[in-house]
Amino acid sequence: xxxxxxxxxxxxxxxxxxxxxxSYGAQVAAQLGTTATAIAVGHANxxxxxxxxxxxxxxxxxxxxxxxxxxxxxxxxKLIATAAEQEQAxxxxxxxxxxxAAVGSxxxxxxxxxxxxxxxxxxxxxxxxxTVKRGAFSGKAFSDVVLSGDRKIIAVKKxxxxxxxxxxxxxxxxSFAAQLSDADFADAPTQVIMQDQAGGVLLPEAELVVSGGRxxxxxENWGLIEDLAKxxxxxxxxxxxxxxxxxxxxxxxxxxxxxxxxxxxxIACGISGAIQHLAGVNSSKVIVVINKDPEAPFFKAADxxxxxxVFDVLPKLTAAVKALN
Ligand code: FAD
Numbered sequence: 001x002x003x004x005x006x007x008x009x010x011x012x013x014x015x016x017x018x019x020x021x022x023s024y025g026a027q028v029a030a031q032l033g034t035t036a037t038a039i040a041v042g043h044a045n046x047x048x049x050x051x052x053x054x055x056x057x058x059x060x061x062x063x064x065x066x067x068x069x070x071x072x073x074x075x076x077x078k079l080i081a082t083a084a085e086q087e088q089a090x091x092x093x094x095x096x097x098x099x100x101a102a103v104g105s106x107x108x109x110x111x112x113x114x115x116x117x118x119x120x121x122x123x124x125x126x127x128x129x130x131t132v133k134r135g136a137f138s139g140k141a142f143s144d145v146v147l148s149g150d151r152k153i154i155a156v157k158k159x160x161x162x163x164x165x166x167x168x169x170x171x172x173x174x175s176f177a178a179q180l181s182d183a184d185f186a187d188a189p190t191q192v193i194m195q196d197q198a199g200g201v202l203l204p205e206a207e208l209v210v211s212g213g214r215x216x217x218x219x220e221n222w223g224l225i226e227d228l229a230k231x232x233x234x235x236x237x238x239x240x241x242x243x244x245x246x247x248x249x250x251x252x253x254x255x256x257x258x259x260x261x262x263x264x265x266x267i268a269c270g271i272s273g274a275i276q277h278l279a280g281v282n283s284s285k286v287i288v289v290i291n292k293d294p295e296a297p298f299f300k301a302a303d304x305x306x307x308x309x310v311f312d313v314l315p316k317l318t319a320a321v322k323a324l325n
Contacts, residue, residue, distance in 0.1 A: 003029040004089035012045030019163035025093035026056025039083040053169035061176035077106040082178040096155040113151035138279035158262040206235030213239040215270015219247040224314040231321040255280035273298025
């Protein structure tokens, strides 16, 4: 029995969320007295895959099929399922990402495995049960879920665990062929459109995010958000009303009806902090709120609050960040 960890790669790098997942999977393997093997998906680089040893991974399987560079649901599902069979993996760990969510449910059916998404802690294995804690109701509550059956799939929420930095340890990178056919790639995208064509940071992957709400008054003022984002190397986001009136594109809208993000730092500028907005950002590690209304609900969720006018605060903040660079 082993633990199989799915690591997502882009531009040759292992994504940060997958480094966390690798560390999580290695800890689960240690709990169970076994080893953790990884299977790489996406555009991987072998040297970076070997560095997964730092997270406690002993072996990384890598299929050099070029069509695996971009996400294709059927092909990724077959690749991971084949690796799980080969490694006799009873536990499969993946990121609670768009890819993880799409593949996790298919894998669950294909491998007849129980599945828990949005998992925030290591499992408890006492009393013969396998229990995981998962976030529910947009992060407002947690539930303990007992996973049953011979095989279990765990999708780990971003920022729930720390990636390690034990320099020096390397994993063995082993070539792996899942014998994928043309039919497995039948649902391949004809074109992949990157959200940020201007060369900025893609929002779902951004570790730092600067976000604007209706308090920014209009699209002509977004330069203030972009200047701070550029100085920090951050992505930009917005509240729903802002994208509804086309001040910003819809893919920047975060919240209950937009995308959910978990960056290390979320700076909210002129956003009131409605519950539907918080649903998309409340698992950010550090939240900074800039709002001229000291009673704005967002301050209750903030780690740091600045009561002030965004048009006054933002230029000063950007200048201060630039001075540090
Ligand atoms: P406002 O509520 O108008 O707040 C603007 C804030 O800016 C205020 O707090 C004000 O004090 C501050 N401000 C004004 N001027 C300045 C200034 N010069 N300097 C500093 N601060 C200033 N919303 C989302 O964001 N994401 C969602 O996914 C989402 N989904 C929804 C789903 C449903 C079913 C519903 C009913 C609503 C949803 N909403 C969502 C809308 C949500 O309820 C709020 O209406 C919205 O988040 C408010 O956006 P806002 O904070 O930008 O604007």
